[in-house]
Amino acid sequence: xxxxVTINRLATGVPGLDEVLGGGLPEFSFxxxxxxxxxxxxTLAHQMMFALATPERPALFFTVLGEPPLKMLRYxxxxxxFDNEAINHSVRYVNLADDTLAGDLDEVLRRxxxxxxxxxxxxxxxxxxxxxVLASQTQNNPNNNLPQFIQQLxxxxxxxxxxxxxxxxxxxxxxxxxxxxxxDGLIWLRQSLQxxxxxxxxxxxxxxxxxxxxxxxxxxxxxxxINVFAPAGLNAPAHPPQADATGVAPKRLKMGVxxxxxxLGGGLPxxxxxxxxxxxxxxxxxxxxxxxxxxAREGETGVIAVFEQRPNHSQNATLARLIADGKIGLVDSxxxxxxxxxxxxxxxxxxxxxxxxxxxxxxxxxFELALAPTFRADFRESLSRxxxxxxxxxxxxxxTSELEDRYTDLRFSPYGTAFLTDAIIVQRYIExxxxxxxxxxxxxxxxxxxxxxxxxxxxxxxxxQIGEMLSGQEGLLGGRPTRQRGSVAAExxxxxx
Amino acid sequence: MPTDSEEGxxxxxxxxxRAGHSPNSAQVAKAIIATLQDMDIALSPIIGRKGVVxxxxxxxxxxxxxxxxxIGALDSTPEHVDFSRLESLLQQQTxxxxxxxxxxxxxxxxxxxxTLIGVSLTERLLGAVFEAPLSALPAQDTSP
Numbered sequence: 001x002x003x004x005v006t007i008n009r010l011a012t013g014v015p016g017l018d019e020v021l022g023g024g025l026p027e028f029s030f031x032x033x034x035x036x037x038x039x040x041x042x043t044l045a046h047q048m049m050f051a052l053a054t055p056e057r058p059a060l061f062f063t064v065l066g067e068p069p070l071k072m073l074r075y076x077x078x079x080x081x082f083d084n085e086a087i088n089h090s091v092r093y094v095n096l097a098d099d100t101l102a103g104d105l106d107e108v109l110r111r112x113x114x115x116x117x118x119x120x121x122x123x124x125x126x127x128x129x130x131x132x133v134l135a136s137q138t139q140n141n142p143n144n145n146l147p148q149f150i151q152q153l154x155x156x157x158x159x160x161x162x163x164x165x166x167x168x169x170x171x172x173x174x175x176x177x178x179x180x181x182x183x184d185g186l187i188w189l190r191q192s193l194q195x196x197x198x199x200x201x202x203x204x205x206x207x208x209x210x211x212x213x214x215x216x217x218x219x220x221x222x223x224x225x226i227n228v229f230a231p232a233g234l235n236a237p238a239h240p241p242q243a244d245a246t247g248v249a250p251k252r253l254k255m256g257v258x259x260x261x262x263x264l265g266g267g268l269p270x271x272x273x274x275x276x277x278x279x280x281x282x283x284x285x286x287x288x289x290x291x292x293x294x295x296a297r298e299g300e301t302g303v304i305a306v307f308e309q310r311p312n313h314s315q316n317a318t319l320a321r322l323i324a325d326g327k328i329g330l331v332d333s334x335x336x337x338x339x340x341x342x343x344x345x346x347x348x349x350x351x352x353x354x355x356x357x358x359x360x361x362x363x364x365x366x367f368e369l370a371l372a373p374t375f376r377a378d379f380r381e382s383l384s385r386x387x388x389x390x391x392x393x394x395x396x397x398x399x400t401s402e403l404e405d406r407y408t409d410l411r412f413s414p415y416g417t418a419f420l421t422d423a424i425i426v427q428r429y430i431e432x433x434x435x436x437x438x439x440x441x442x443x444x445x446x447x448x449x450x451x452x453x454x455x456x457x458x459x460x461x462x463x464x465q466i467g468e469m470l471s472g473q474e475g476l477l478g479g480r481p482t483r484q485r486g487s488v489a490a491e492x493x494x495x496x497x
Numbered sequence: 498m499p500t501d502s503e504e505g506x507x508x509x510x511x512x513x514x515r516a517g518h519s520p521n522s523a524q525v526a527k528a529i530i531a532t533l534q535d536m537d538i539a540l541s542p543i544i545g546r547k548g549v550v551x552x553x554x555x556x557x558x559x560x561x562x563x564x565x566x567x568i569g570a571l572d573s574t575p576e577h578v579d580f581s582r583l584e585s586l587l588q589q590q591t592x593x594x595x596x597x598x599x600x601x602x603x604x605x606x607x608x609x610x611x612t613l614i615g616v617s618l619t620e621r622l623l624g625a626v627f628e629a630p631l632s633a634l635p636a637q638d639t640s641p
Contacts, residue, residue: 069544073614084617095545 007209010163013051013081014044016228016345020202020217022210025185029208030154030164032129032179035189040200040221041167042072043079044189045125047225048165050081053090057122060115061093064100064108066128069093080224092119100132105149108132113156121162129168129179147178154182184208190216197337197372202228218339229341232348232389253358253396256294257287259466260425263442263451268423270357272446273387273397275418278427282438283459284400287425288360289319290463291398295358296327302358303350303395305331305343307366329354337372340382344389351395359395361386365402380420387420403427422446427457430476439476440466504627505604508532511627512600522595526587529599530580535626536606537578543622550578556606564598 009024018024025031025048033041045061053059063069073093076082087093094115099108116124126132132149157164166179180186186205191198200219204212219228252267261267268274276284292302304319322328329350333343347359361367368379375382390397399421418424424443429436440457442450454476456467473481515528533553541549560567570583583602587595611619 063545068548070548070613073543073618077615077618084615084621087618087621093543095541095543095548097545097547 009210010052012048014047014226014228016217016219016230017048017202017226019230020204020213020228021185021207022204022212025163026207026209028158028161028163029184030157030182031166031185031187032183033165033167033187033189035169036191037169039189039191040219040226041169041189042067042127043076043221044187044226045127045165045167046076046079047081049091049123049125050083050086052123052163053086055090058090058092058119059123059125060119060121061091061125061127062096062112062115063093063127064096064129064132066130069095072127078223092121105132105146109149109152109156112153116157116160116162120160124157124162124164125167126165127167129166147182150179150182180206192374194373197374199337199339199372199374218341220342229339229345231341231385232344254294254298255287256290256297257464257466259455260440260464263440263453263455263466264423265442265445265448265450268396268398269445269448270396271391271394272422273391273399273420274423274425275399275401275421276425276427277401277403277418279403279429282427282429283457283464284402284427285362286316286459286464288362288398288400289316292328292358292360293318293322296322300358301327301329301354301356302360303329303331303347303354303356304360304362305347305367306362307370308363326354329356333370338370339372339375340386343367343370344386347386347390348393351390351393357395359390359397361397361399363400363402384420391422397421418444423450428477430470431480432470432473437470439470502604502608504607505600507627508603508607509596509600512596512603516592516596520592522588522590522592525590525592525595525599526584529587529595529603530584532599532603532626533580533583533606536603536623539622539626540610546578552606552609553578556602556609559605559609560598560602563601567598567602 008027009018009021010027011024012018012021033044035041049059049061063072077084083091094111096108096111099111112124112126132146154164166183168179183206185207188203188205190201190203192201200221201216202219203216204214213230215231217228217230219226221227250269250271252261252264253270254261254267255264276287278284288304292304295302302322304323319328323330331343331346331350333346350356351359364383368376371379371382387397387399403426421444423445425440426443427438427440430439431437438457438459439454441452441454444450453469456470458465458467470476470481472484474484475481512525512528512532515531516525517528520528537549540552544552554571557567557571566586567583570586572579572582587599590598607619607623610623614622
């Protein structure tokens, strides 16, 4: 039996925050929430307070100089988490403005201690701590010692078994502020502004005793409060797509396009990611919709993420019907400040809701445009994380990618992302006898045999119809095939599939 | 600002109850000041003394059109709340006028706070101040 202390971790009630913190908030910890004005510090504090406070474990919220309490109550109650019934019951506000104005930190500390002893709170908030710091600086009192004040406050609160939050602004990371040393946790909120989009980000710079998720995590503030988009699905895959140790090959999914399954070597292996690359109008979206419709025919559910800017996304009637019937979930976010983690979060939520097995991203080009500018530089990395997160939950993913027709080189995606996916289908236009024909080829199916043929196909009311190879021609990928020496001249009708 | 509202009736019942049976002007004034002090006690820990002073002064201004004399209750130092001017002003009224004036002022203050932080939170913070004492009239069923 271990005699080591067990640190309880509190569930903060802020979606995604517990994961970023590395399993919740350590009980009796002394934390600083810092960041510039308007980044959501007070909102984060309130959301945690209302989630954690109970009549038995009440919260004390000390308002110092800064946002007047009347205004804070007025604005914070706009959030869903604000519970009027909790005020003066499990949540108490205490105004210390007068004590702070006097500039005597000893008096401020004494007031805090008096209130803490009177109410025995499990949670203590001090908003804004910056004013305490300023008050100490403007005082000509030699007894005013900020490091000592913080050290004493931290010690008292922990002894009093209160989890404490100081809310402050204008701290800079290079500061040698004593609070950084005393605090057990540093939660830093930031705003990244680029062009016309603003993205909120959170960083756990320090959280004693537990493995936090490093880096900046995007979050959004809506009527429900703060939602942190923790990086998802980076753990070991729950359903490895490849053949497992027993050597059993994964099940193959039918694509819904006659003859395409055969080209893929028997269908798309379950849990694979497939990139469909092709120029505008080559039928990528039709192939994607057919993939989902085939799933629905087999009793599977799917999710489609649409990033096109036109409002009437679904010109495919079958897809629209499946969405209306609830067999296909639609992720259709048009926020100008989307982050990759938010998209993954939305997708995973929809996948979990529908128990979906097939996912379509249509298209990567639109997805890149939908991302906030600040994330575009890391697009490849973002894409890799998304593919990993999705395939880790065991779904099969089909992504479409706009491919500018270039006949001088053979490319599969404009991002150099082809290596990220397990399988690739390329569609191209070719010119033969003054006609624009389409060809399709399976370029890659990881760990599986597949066709190496360039097949003609056409699109009619029944969808994609794959035909034969264009025999007797060569140089198809150059866009302008030439007749092979000695072969019979092909009639245009022969190209009709 | 005040209307023939539920709060208005509740405040009136509370004031009558505090002032006692057939009160004189001084007793009415005392009841009104006591109510204001209770509001101050309920609010100042939360919004600070200065927050309460600001609400009180704004309420006096809002009542000015109906009761021009009330502006005389304002003192020149907006930092502190001082009810003594109001008390002496109320004592100069007839008991009935003092009651009407006090009721108007308290209801104005209550409604002012409601516009700022909402009806339910205002009720949460100030409800106990106007809770009908045992000697008050029984609650009336106002449903149709």
